[in-house]
Amino acid sequence: MVDDQSLEYQKFLEIFRTIDLGKASQLKEFLNTFGVNFNLFKDGDFIERPFPFDIVPRIIPKSEFDHLERGLKQRMEALNRFLNDIYTDQKIVKEGIVPAEFVASAKAFLPNFMGFVPSKGVRSHISGIDLVKNSKTDEWVILEDNLRVPSGASYPLSIRKAFRRTYPEFFESMTIAKVKQYPSYLEEMMNYVNCGGINVVLTPGRFNSAFYEHSYLAKETGAKLVTNEDLIVVDDILYLKRYDGAKVRVGAVYRRLDDDFLDPQFFEPTSLIGVPGIINAYLKKNVAIINAVGNGVADDKGIYYFVPKMIRYYLGEEPILSNAPTYLPYFEEDRKYILDHLHELVIKDVAEAGGYGVLFGSRLSREELASIRNLIIAEPRRFIAQELIEFYDIDCMMEDGLSPRKSDLRAYVIYGEDIRVWSGGLTRYALEAGNYLVNSSQGGGFKDTWVAGE
Amino acid sequence: MAGNITIRAADHLYWLGRYLQRGETMIAESLNAYDYVIDRNFAEGQELFAKLGLSFEYKNAKEFLHLATYGDHTSSISYNFEMARENAIICRDLIDDRGFGFLNQIHNTLQAAKDKDISSYLLEDMLNDTQTTLGIFFSEIYRPEAYHFIKFGQYIERVDLMVRIFDSLEMILLDIEKINMLGHKLSSDFKEVKLTFSDRDRVSILFNSLIKQIIAYES
Numbered sequence: 001m002v003d004d005q006s007l008e009y010q011k012f013l014e015i016f017r018t019i020d021l022g023k024a025s026q027l028k029e030f031l032n033t034f035g036v037n038f039n040l041f042k043d044g045d046f047i048e049r050p051f052p053f054d055i056v057p058r059i060i061p062k063s064e065f066d067h068l069e070r071g072l073k074q075r076m077e078a079l080n081r082f083l084n085d086i087y088t089d090q091k092i093v094k095e096g097i098v099p100a101e102f103v104a105s106a107k108a109f110l111p112n113f114m115g116f117v118p119s120k121g122v123r124s125h126i127s128g129i130d131l132v133k134n135s136k137t138d139e140w141v142i143l144e145d146n147l148r149v150p151s152g153a154s155y156p157l158s159i160r161k162a163f164r165r166t167y168p169e170f171f172e173s174m175t176i177a178k179v180k181q182y183p184s185y186l187e188e189m190m191n192y193v194n195c196g197g198i199n200v201v202l203t204p205g206r207f208n209s210a211f212y213e214h215s216y217l218a219k220e221t222g223a224k225l226v227t228n229e230d231l232i233v234v235d236d237i238l239y240l241k242r243y244d245g246a247k248v249r250v251g252a253v254y255r256r257l258d259d260d261f262l263d264p265q266f267f268e269p270t271s272l273i274g275v276p277g278i279i280n281a282y283l284k285k286n287v288a289i290i291n292a293v294g295n296g297v298a299d300d301k302g303i304y305y306f307v308p309k310m311i312r313y314y315l316g317e318e319p320i321l322s323n324a325p326t327y328l329p330y331f332e333e334d335r336k337y338i339l340d341h342l343h344e345l346v347i348k349d350v351a352e353a354g355g356y357g358v359l360f361g362s363r364l365s366r367e368e369l370a371s372i373r374n375l376i377i378a379e380p381r382r383f384i385a386q387e388l389i390e391f392y393d394i395d396c397m398m399e400d401g402l403s404p405r406k407s408d409l410r411a412y413v414i415y416g417e418d419i420r421v422w423s424g425g426l427t428r429y430a431l432e433a434g435n436y437l438v439n440s441s442q443g444g445g446f447k448d449t450w451v452a453g454e
Numbered sequence: 455m456a457g458n459i460t461i462r463a464a465d466h467l468y469w470l471g472r473y474l475q476r477g478e479t480m481i482a483e484s485l486n487a488y489d490y491v492i493d494r495n496f497a498e499g500q501e502l503f504a505k506l507g508l509s510f511e512y513k514n515a516k517e518f519l520h521l522a523t524y525g526d527h528t529s530s531i532s533y534n535f536e537m538a539r540e541n542a543i544i545c546r547d548l549i550d551d552r553g554f555g556f557l558n559q560i561h562n563t564l565q566a567a568k569d570k571d572i573s574s575y576l577l578e579d580m581l582n583d584t585q586t587t588l589g590i591f592f593s594e595i596y597r598p599e600a601y602h603f604i605k606f607g608q609y610i611e612r613v614d615l616m617v618r619i620f621d622s623l624e625m626i627l628l629d630i631e632k633i634n635m636l637g638h639k640l641s642s643d644f645k646e647v648k649l650t651f652s653d654r655d656r657v658s659i660l661f662n663s664l665i666k667q668i669i670a671y672e673s
Contacts, residue, residue, distance in 0.1 A: 245670030
């Protein structure tokens with residue numbers, strides 16, 4: 001079912017029927033010319049490719065987005081408090097809201113960071129929250145929180161610039177929220193948490209799938225794009241090595257690599273992309289790291305189950321946005337339900353991301369169901385199960401005209417001096433009809449997201 | 455200095471300038487030689503390759519042009535634009551988007567034409583695009599350090615090519631002035647190049663080492 005009832009979408013369609021669709025090739029040309037790539041590694045080969053793009057945007061009426069904005073701010077406030085609590089007093093554990101085992105066994109929980117509070121107490125500086133709109137209830141549902149290194153914002157930002165110029169008629173006739181403020185939100189946040197010095201974007205390098213985004217965001221925020229070889233730590237202070245031999249102090253690092261690879265002296269000793277000593281500089285509060293180290297405990301798929309409880313616990317409010325109905329095999333009652341309904345649930349491995357480790361019970365053979373059943377019984381903490389949400393399809397422009405595809409929305413929340421929700425977002429869609437996996441790393445495409453209306 | 459360009463980025467900007475210049479020269483010289491080869495003056499093309507330290511046989515003009523464009527050697531047009539693009543990708547946060555777009559388009563065109571007979575008109579277009587790319591980088595009113603590195607690389611490559619292809623010291627005198635000017639902009643310790651005819655045999659070595667006066671590779 002396509003979510004096409006809003007007045008704003010109807011207005012879009014009205015204009016869409018009048019435009020010269022031949023000009024859409026200019027947009028694909030734009031992506032090719034400017035190398036707006038989301039690269040893939042396939043069978044060990046690096047494949048440089050433009051991120052597949054569909055010209056039909058997702059349109060969210062302003063009133064609907066206002067609701068989303070309130071819910072996302074509430075959720076990020078709670079998650080940031082959870083992170084500060086879990087790395088200090090762990091009151092939420094002591095009061096029995098979140099079981100201690102769930103925190104202790106979360107792969108991304110870092111006990112070495114207990115007691116450390118990062119600059120200004122902000123941990124989830126940039127969050128990418130994945131949502132879908134349930135076609136049965138007409139409500140937005142949160143599928144996943146990404147508080148480590150969420151990517152994707154640069155793609156709708158880049159295409160918006162080209163789209164406006166190609167099809168100005170939409171922007172002349174409709175009220176569409178601007179998106180270009182995203183880099184300034186980022187820059188202001190970086191300046192807010194900066195511990196003294198310049199801002200940098202730390203990239204793993206040119207062969208990272210999202211390298212385009214790293215360079216784009218560095219350019220747009222005025223931060224320097226660096227790799228580990230551009231940085232050095234001396235006496236627990238991080239410096240950029242300038243070409244003339246001078247060392248320039250770095251006060252904030254927007255890192256685009258996971259904790260494990262950040263510092264070979266502290267984490268994975270074989271990391272070739274980390275900066276030796278950066279964690280000591282961080283622990284001495286000489287540099288801010290964005291997002292904070294150890295955030296993964298909050299976007300663990302098992303911890304996700306507890307986010308509504310966190311909102312009630314920390315904020316004393318009812319959650320504005322719901323989770324997808326989720327069951328934890330860890331709890332006996334849930335486990336029984338899961339094992340009885342395996343064939344109709346979605347099973348997720350909590351250690352996986354990017355659409356990997358997701359199994360649709362309805363598509364598994366009898367043998368596969370038996371195998372996953374045994375795994376759940378043996379390792380209950382490793383899995384979660386969710387009801388399959390029949391989320392809305394979205395119109396996509398295919399060769400034979402508009403055609404429905406599954407899609408989600410990644411909304412971006414910037415947490416600095418205050419919490420800001422970007423009035424845009426990355427809409428990802430499955431290239432094949434009926435496919436529920438929309439992740440970029442699974443070959444999905446992207447659309448712009450328009451917040452439209454007064 | 456406001457730029458805070460890293461050692462790595464400075465090196466990539468420098469090499470972007472060099473590969474762009476080499477790519478431009480290789481297109482121009484290949485098209486020039488192509489006209490001679492069409493008249494079955496095969497030696498002209500072979501002389502060009504020989505000046506670049508290469509030795510190739512070809513049966514006709516089309517084969518010559520294909521070798522010059524896609525041959526498996528570091529002077530091929532395709533190789534030089536691929537390297538220019540790689541350097542540009544790595545430091546694209548420091549360069550103009552339109553300039554990057556033109557360069558990327560040249561690369562895309564070369565890749566798309568790889569399995570076809572390369573057209574001299576296509577190469578003419580690429581020559582125009584290369585000159586536009588260089589023009590974009592240098593026509594801006596605001597000229598940050600990044601562009602000085604590209605320009606420095608471009609002039610070093612011009613000197614290198616002029617000595618190798620035209621064997622002329624006179625032709626490079628103006629470029630030396632520019633190199634000295636850019637060297638001073640990028641480093642207050644830059645030692646000016648003063649060339650005499652006795653330097654003829656070591657011109658390439660001399661100019662290729664100048665960047666080490668500017669970029670502190672060892673720090």
